[in-house]
Amino acid sequence: MDGWLCRSRIKLHKIILTELQKQLLSNYAENEKPNESCAILFGTRKTGIIKVEKVFLTKNIEQSPTSFTISAEQRLEADKMERDMNLEIIGIFHSHPDSKTYPSSTDEKFMELNPVVWIIFSGVSKDLRAYILESELLEIPIEIE
Ligand SMILES: [Zn+2]
Structure with a gap:
């Protein structure tokens, strides 16, 4: 199989972020304005629940x-990093x-090319939402802990 999430047949039902990770991503997005910002998210996946463990803030070239x-x-x-930390790349963030x-x-x-969870921040609503493209575009609830 090509894609990371294609390995799993279990439907995703939520993605867990810590308050700190949410703030890190939101602040990064606001600081990079007027340009889009991006990041790679590492974590674990268990029975349809993804937990973000590490955020890698990347440069929008x-x-x-x-x-x-x-x-x-x-x-x-x-x-x-994925190999060294023994975590999976579970998502891509951008604003x-x-x-x-x-x-x-x-x-x-x-x-379609990167079938992981895509988390998008809106600089307008200051909202963070997660999506995945399966046979159709689905929104995955984000839980902040
Ligand atoms: Zn976009």
Whole structure:
């Protein structure tokens, strides 16, 4: 199987973030304005519940308010971190400085290539939401602990 989550047939029903992780991601997104920000999320998955254990804040090399790209170097670094920490890359985070959290059509294309949970922050509503693309686009509830 290609994708990380394709290995699992168990439906995801929530993703758990700590308050600190939520603040870290929200603050990062606000600080990177007017550009989109991005991060790679590591964690564990058990019976449909994903728990984020580590956030890797990455650079948006596009420096764009409407798109993001993580450098090949940082993606390699993330692969190495995944092995070293014995955690899975369970999600990708990015922000929409001027729009709602809902994935754009470009996001959907990349979600197909990277079938992990996508967490999106809206600089407008200051809201954080999680999505996954299976046969259709689904929103996964986020629980803050
Ligand atoms: Zn987007």
